Amino acid sequence: MAEFFTDYGLFFLKILTIVIAIIVVVVAIIAAASRGRKDSAATGKVLITRMNEQFDDMRDTLSMALLDDSALKFADKDKKSEEKAKRKKEKKEAKAASKKRGKGETRVSEPVRKRVFVVDFDGDIRATAVENLRREVSAILTTATPQDEVVVRLESGGGMVASYGLGASQLARLLDKNIPLTVTVDTVAASGGYMMACVSNKILAAPFAMVGSIGVVAQMPNFHRLLKKYDVDFELLTAGKYKRTLTMLGENTDEARQKFLEDIERIHESFKNHVQSYRRKLDIEQVATGEVWLGQEAVDLNLVDVVSTSDEYLMKACDSSDVLVVRYKEKKALSDRLSISFQNSVDGLLMRWLDRLVRSRFNIG
Numbered sequence: 345m346a347e348f349f350t351d352y353g354l355f356f357l358k359i360l361t362i363v364i365a366i367i368v369v370v371v372a373i374i375a376a377a378s379r380g381r382k383d384s385a386a387t388g389k390v391l392i393t394r395m396n397e398q399f400d401d402m403r404d405t406l407s408m409a410l411l412d413d414s415a416l417k418f419a420d421k422d423k424k425s426e427e428k429a430k431r432k433k434e435k436k437e438a439k440a441a442s443k444k445r446g447k448g449e450t451r452v453s454e455p456v457r458k459r460v461f462v463v464d465f466d467g468d469i470r471a472t473a474v475e476n477l478r479r480e481v482s483a484i485l486t487t488a489t490p491q492d493e494v495v496v497r498l499e500s501g502g503g504m505v506a507s508y509g510l511g512a513s514q515l516a517r518l519l520d521k522n523i524p525l526t527v528t529v530d531t532v533a534a535s536g537g538y539m540m541a542c543v544s545n546k547i548l549a550a551p552f553a554m555v556g557s558i559g560v561v562a563q564m565p566n567f568h569r570l571l572k573k574y575d576v577d578f579e580l581l582t583a584g585k586y587k588r589t590l591t592m593l594g595e596n597t598d599e600a601r602q603k604f605l606e607d608i609e610r611i612h613e614s615f616k617n618h619v620q621s622y623r624r625k626l627d628i629e630q631v632a633t634g635e636v637w638l639g640q641e642a643v644d645l646n647l648v649d650v651v652s653t654s655d656e657y658l659m660k661a662c663d664s665s666d667v668l669v670v671r672y673k674e675k676k677a678l679s680d681r682l683s684i685s686f687q688n689s690v691d692g693l694l695m696r697w698l699d700r701l702v703r704s705r706f707n708i709g
Contacts, residue, residue, distance in 0.1 A: 388674030390483045395462065395658060395667035458665040459492045462658065467500025467537055471507035478514045479672040490522040493665070496544070497528050497654045502535025502557060505611060511536070512618070515543040528654035529553045534636055538647070539615065542622045547648040548657055551639040555647050558619060559634030560612045562604070568595045623647070 461484045465473050484494060496515065502508065518525045527533070527544040534557035541547055541555075549555050571578055571593060578593040589600040589607070612632070620628045626646045631637075642648040661667050 388479070388672055390480065391671045391673055393669040393671070395669055396662045399659065399662055456491065459488070460658070460661045460665045460667045461488060461492065461494045462667060462669045463494065463496050464669075464671065465496055465498045465500065465511070465540070467498070467503065467508070467511070467540075469503035471500070471503050471511050471536065474507060474511040474514065476672040476674070477511060480670050481514050481517055483672070484523075484670060485517065485521060488518075488521070488523050490524070493524045493526060493661075494518050495526045495528060495654070495658065495661075496540075497530070498533055498537060498541055499529070499531050500534070500537030500540070501532050502537050502539075505536065505560070505615075508536030508539050511540045512543045515540060519543065519545070526657070528652070528657060529555060529648070530654055535559065539618060541648075542619050544622070546650070548650045548652045548654070549639045549642055549648040550653045551651055553639055553642075554636045555638075555642040556631060556636045557634055558615060558628075558632040560608050560615065561634075562608055564590065564592055566591070566596060567593055 463477065463480050463484075465477055467473055488494065500508075515525060515527075524546075525544045526546045526548065527541045528548045529537075529541060530550045530553060532554045533541040533547075533549070534554055538556055538558060547555075568578070580588060580591060580594050582588050586603055589604045590596050616628050616632045619632070620626060623646060631645055631647060637645060637647060639648070639651045643651055658667055
């Protein structure tokens with residue numbers, strides 16, 4: 345019987361290997377086929393959600409739930425009457441406006457209600473959300489005016505310098521058009537996340553949001569001694585003295601390490617200059633140590649302006665403005681979805697370990 349299960353297990357593993365190989369080949373074929381079509385046409389669309397209506401629905405639902413049966417019946421009747429009157433009024437106004445346009449009459453302009461455009465940015469190590477952000481910013485720029493406002497709900501622990509630098513440049517497009525920009529941080533805006541957050545007129549942070557980490561880190565394993573132990577040679581050919589400094593497989597020299605450190609310092613200096621250009625009251629040397637600070641600490645250091653949650657800020661904005669959540673949704677091919685799912689799984693694993701490290705460091709949880 346044991347021999348049967350052993351043979352069956354080996355057979356199952358062989359079949360599983362074949363199935364995985366087939367899936368890999370199919371995904372590769374689909375990816376190759378879809379790559380040529382990717383730039384041929386737009387594959388996504390911008391979705392708009394009115395936050396005012398969401399809060400109104402929540403209020404009405406809760407109010408109705410608190411009424412008894414008799415009061416609920418009258419309230420429901422009143423609500424239907426109000427909705428009917430509103431639709432009738434809107435239809436009448438639209439008809440009158442149509443007649444005026446037909447006669448060539450100039451329509452009397454009504455006071456324009458301020459609009460608040462809300463964008464969500466949930467950053468990973470590669471800042472892949474920048475691809476959607478750039479489209480959302482472009483959509484907003486087609487209609488927003490300096491009388492409006494853009495609110496970015498940003499959450500990110502940082503990642504690749506170039507990717508987050510591009511994200512910061514996308515937000516800078518709004519400032520270039522004199523459109524007020526507010527960034528809210530409910531949990532974390534560290535390193536690359538803060539690189540983006542500082543490109544704003546105002547930063548809000550929740551009481552225990554972690555902000556800062558203005559620093560640069562780079563690390564890699566080196567397997568040279570392991571390869572040497574098993575008599576494995578590694579050849580690295582470059583053109584240019586500093587084309588490659590530290591490597592994972594070759595023997596690293598002191599000169600290479602020094603050059604690598606110089607590169608990191610140069611990036612750090614650019615990071616500091618970037619932050620200082622947007623946060624002029626900030627003592628950059630005091631905060632550019634790689635440390636993070638919580639809400640009120642960050643206010644005291646001029647890293648952020650106000651201690652507040654995004655919910656508090658946006659609910660208040662709904663009282664006087666039309667609050668519109670702008671989201672770009674892209675229709676992705678099967679191969680892209682599989683690839684993104686795998687990448688997100690890896691990123692999620694890395695971020696969970698980073699989260700555990702931060703929690704253990706600050707004795708949280």
